[in-house]
Amino acid sequence: MSSTVAKEPGGDDRRSLILERFTPYRIVALGHAFSGRLARVYADQNLTIPEWRVLAVVAQASKVAARDVVARTPMDKMTVSRAVASLEAKAFVLRAVSENDRRVNALSLTKTGRALFDRIATLALDFEDDLLSVLDSEERVVFDRALKKLEAGVAGVSD
Amino acid sequence: MSSTVAKEPGGDDRRSLILERFTPYRIVALGHAFSGRLARVYADQNLTIPEWRVLAVVAQASKVAARDVVARTPMDKMTVSRAVASLEAKAFVLRAVSENDRRVNALSLTKTGRALFDRIATLALDFEDDLLSVLDSEERVVFDRALKKLEAGVAGVSD
DNA sequence: CGACATTAGTAACATATGTTACTAAATCGG
DNA sequence: CCGATTTAGTAACATATGTTACTAATGTCG
Numbered sequence: 001m002s003s004t005v006a007k008e009p010g011g012d013d014r015r016s017l018i019l020e021r022f023t024p025y026r027i028v029a030l031g032h033a034f035s036g037r038l039a040r041v042y043a044d045q046n047l048t049i050p051e052w053r054v055l056a057v058v059a060q061a062s063k064v065a066a067r068d069v070v071a072r073t074p075m076d077k078m079t080v081s082r083a084v085a086s087l088e089a090k091a092f093v094l095r096a097v098s099e100n101d102r103r104v105n106a107l108s109l110t111k112t113g114r115a116l117f118d119r120i121a122t123l124a125l126d127f128e129d130d131l132l133s134v135l136d137s138e139e140r141v142v143f144d145r146a147l148k149k150l151e152a153g154v155a156g157v158s159d
Numbered sequence: 160m161s162s163t164v165a166k167e168p169g170g171d172d173r174r175s176l177i178l179e180r181f182t183p184y185r186i187v188a189l190g191h192a193f194s195g196r197l198a199r200v201y202a203d204q205n206l207t208i209p210e211w212r213v214l215a216v217v218a219q220a221s222k223v224a225a226r227d228v229v230a231r232t233p234m235d236k237m238t239v240s241r242a243v244a245s246l247e248a249k250a251f252v253l254r255a256v257s258e259n260d261r262r263v264n265a266l267s268l269t270k271t272g273r274a275l276f277d278r279i280a281t282l283a284l285d286f287e288d289d290l291l292s293v294l295d296s297e298e299r300v301v302f303d304r305a306l307k308k309l310e311a312g313v314a315g316v317s318d
Numbered sequence: 319c320g321a322c323a324t325t326a327g328t329a330a331c332a333t334a335t336g337t338t339a340c341t342a343a344a345t346c347g348g
Numbered sequence: 349c350c351g352a353t354t355t356a357g358t359a360a361c362a363t364a365t366g367t368t369a370c371t372a373a374t375g376t377c378g
Binding site: 065066067077078080081082084085101103104105 | 357
Binding site for chain 2: 017019022025027028029031032035037053056057073074121124125127128135138139140142143145146149150151153155
């Protein structure tokens with residue numbers, strides 16, 4: 001079945017695509033595995049992943065708008081909107097109409113919201129430590145640098 | 160090795176969780192971005208992502224069962240089942256009852272299925288080359304090694 | 319053999335997520 | 349100022365994905 005592919009002059013005969021060696025796929029799969037693990041932590045606290053992400057963004061910078069959350073995470077408007085509504089219903093975030101712009105909701109954490117975030121953050125950081133423990137220090141540095149470059153690479157091309 | 164960051168005994172002044180620096184999140188987000196890009200390629204060929212994954216697995220090893228696909232990808236039974244049904248309807252894969260075990264579907268690519276796979280594989284590999292072009296050779300090596308370790312790490316803990 | 323547990327796959331159901339269209343508020347250009 | 353355009357957010361709709369329960373075929377062990 002593998003026909004003898006003649007090497008083109010100047011062109012290399014390409015490697016074939018094997019899923020386990022295809023980098024984008026590997027990263028997606030790895031992310032999927034991480035998500036699964038972390039989802040347990042969130043679920044134990046009655047949070048979905050989008051809710052957790054919103055919580056995390058609002059925890060970092062108070063008075064954020066939903067649109068800021070959209071800009072900083074891989075979630076679209078609607079997902080964020082729903083997560084915010086749910087977090088408000090559970091009294092973890094407050095939604096206040098911004099005075100400057102009354103279209104905007106200024107989001108902030110309630111006391112329980114902050115406590116919840118801190119609790120999950122601790123577990124999440126433990127998880128991260130655990131993950132990264134398989135890498136030596138050189139690998140961590142290079143891995144981090146490579147991630148940064150890849151992030152910049154995909155961010156570059158505008159949608 | 161994961162609890163040695165706190166400087167004050169008893170005081171938990173751990174680093175705080177910042178989403179953009181949280182490795183699992185970064186990987187998920189990066190994967191999301193990649194998926195988005197690649198999805199265009201598949202969509203141009205009228206394929207969904209699960210369909211593409213099934214196609215890729217079957218392309219590598221003929222006569223695979225749906226359960227093998229489940230084992231090799233981050234998809235559950237049902238997602239694979241649907242993708243296979245759809246691929247069969249489009250005449251890209253064949254489903255034959257295995258003789259040894261008549262519960263099992265032996266999957267294989269049709270001629271058009273193979274052609275489709277080859278076509279997409281070329282585009283996908285181009286995409287990968289493009290991505291990785293931002294990394295120098297040392298970074299690629301270390302990045303690959305780190306990925307392998309992380310993959311092994313998450314595979315280790317059984318569900 | 320023959321009840322019982324296990325496995326591959328699917329169907330029916332529930333939920334989650336994305337898409338399009340809309341509303342209210344703000345900004346812009348005259 | 350005032351109509352036209354943009355923006356933040358949501359609602360209504362469509363689709364996709366996961367969950368549970370079921371069927372058919374094997375395997376197991378008395």
